[in-house]
Amino acid sequence: MSIRLEHLNYIYSPNTAYEKHALKDICLEIPAGEFVGVIGHTGSGKSTLIQHFNGLIKATDGKLFYNGENIYEPGYNMKNLRNEVGLVFQYPEHQLFEIDVMSDVCFGPKNQGLSPEECEKRALEALRLVGLKEKYYKASPFELSGGQKRRAAIAGVLAMRPKVLVLDEPTAGLDPKGRDDILDQVAYLHKQTGMTVILVSHSMEDIARYADRIIVMNHGEVMYNDRPKNVFAHYRELEKAGLAAPQVTYIMHDLKERGIPVDIGVTTVSEAADEIMRALGTEISENEDMTGDGMLDADAMGGDTSDAGATGDGTPDADAAAVGRASGADTADSKNMEKKR
Amino acid sequence: MMDMIQTEKLIFEYEKRDEDGNVIGTSRAIDGVDIDVKEGQFIAVLGHNGSGKSTFAKHLNAILVPTDGTVWVDGRDTKEPEELWNVRQSAGMVFQNPDNQIIGTVVEEDVGFGPENLGVPTDEIWQRVEESLKAVGMLSYRHHSPNKLSGGQKQRVAIAGVVAMEPKCIVLDEPTAMLDPVGRKEVLKTVQRLREEKKVTVILITHYMEEVVDADKIYVMDHGKVVMEGTPREIFSQVEKLKQYRLDVPQVTILADELKKRGLGIPAGILRKEELAECISSQYTHGNRTGMDG
Ligand SMILES: Nc1ncnc2c1ncn2[C@@H]1O[C@H](COP(=O)(O)OP(=O)(O)OP(=O)(O)O)[C@@H](O)[C@H]1O
Ligand SMILES: Nc1ncnc2c1ncn2[C@@H]1O[C@H](COP(=O)(O)OP(=O)(O)OP(=O)(O)O)[C@@H](O)[C@H]1O
């Protein structure tokens, strides 16, 4: 169960003055159940890359295997691929075209051949997950603000219950709470259902917080493909490629330069807080369990992981969001623990 | 200093119409906003999705006119039809989605469109096109088709288009939402340069808290109203309040807060990496627990 790319190339407008070799000899494997982050400068090929995953763009050259089958073989069931690999576009406008939000979100499930009742059930569930208020369900997508459109577009894909969820800059335009809520929801679904998640983002902080692995694109090539800590250790190279490390990583470098013995591999706020306290010699105890508990508390207080303790905002989504938030914190914690070991 | 933008009891309602075009309802997106921006200021507007930021921005170059109340841009009432031209010349706008902005079939044509419309002489148009494309790092794409650019590249072209018009005031509606970290920094640098060299007034709408730490003033919107206003330090020292409005503080400030909760003596309202590092290292050199307050 995976997506595998072998020597994949993509060229836009071949043999014209605007020929663009957007993907160059890409070899990658994304195992089922992973949470992968994709970063890269504007124009590096991220959107082109991920549109191959559900067959929207066909490689100029090379192979793409989904669950071991080459999708470019004649007779391959493309419709099935599109049902299983859900893609949320970079611009929600490219995805919203029905008369109202509800019909838009039902579009995917309807195409999957589900009954109207089931479509509606899934649509409601998805709309709640993304935190779009009920009063907008019957609104035209054109009457929505930028962030509301984004939510509707994400709901449309979630309603299809994809096995692989591909998100192209899903949080661009979302307010900070919306960004945390939606990514927490995605992390929750990922954990609960084993859904593979491929997240394209320009936020190094979000990527550091959620991804198990990061693919770095640079001028159409894969520059790094590694765990977050290892990737962000190359922050100078990343900067040359239009990127950066998460902000806390820079603080750790700064502290180290000032002679404070901190681990510069830290990429999230709660890790950084722990590490700074440790380096300052203010640990409560050497006992592993106790440190672990302390960390959970800190996260519940609303650290970087999830707003777990934040006030409910009284919106209809608050309940659904609360569930996701709690579990989101969970995921992040288990990740922190893992990194600690 | 002159007022560049002034609004008084600004109210805006979107009208809902049936198929025959009759108004069947209204929804209020701006609800009594008073804002005052001086020439040359850098103003940031924050607020949750649907809080009214874009609707507000569209009043600044008269794409929308008030349902009630008044907006003056460079002293001109945007409601007066004969001022429309002058208002648009004074305040240039970069839209939230560059697709709504890009009109030309070739990048340089697109960027030249604005100044051409303003009646700028041809030689100067080309000079401005070149300068502004250079400023956003897109000069090598001048002969490309805007439709065939990546998301972030389109956004840069849209910014160049407004810069080329050399307006007195630039309104940027989430200009960096699709940019990579370096691109984001470059756009902010471009904006700063325009302020320094041309004394341009800047109004920046964004969801990235880090981008507004240098603003002269921040306005926070909620349900069409301004609910907080102040300097970045004043605003970002109110973490809990911001969270209620679905906002956040820069990651540096979150870390500072986190350390404070764990007992380090750190002042409120830390905004920059260097500030925090300085603060932590002073506690380290003291080398003991005297810096602790918990
Ligand atoms: N339709 C097209 N025709 C020709 N070239 C294109 C087309 N679409 C994209 N390109 C080019 O292909 C390259 C890769 O574009 P892509 O959209 O994959 O980048 P990206 O990494 O997603 O960028 P961003 O972060 O800005 O969204 C870019 O240089 C872009 O100019
Ligand atoms: N064309 C329209 N017709 C009807 N209602 C609209 C229209 N455009 C926006 N609205 C509504 O007006 C309110 C304010 O929208 P606006 O676009 O100003 O928000 P915003 O603060 O810019 O949000 P975002 O951060 O998501 O871009 C929202 O509730 C939105 O649904």
Ligand SMILES: [Mg+2]
């Ligand atoms: Mg893209």
Ligand SMILES: [Mg+2]
């Ligand atoms: Mg907006």
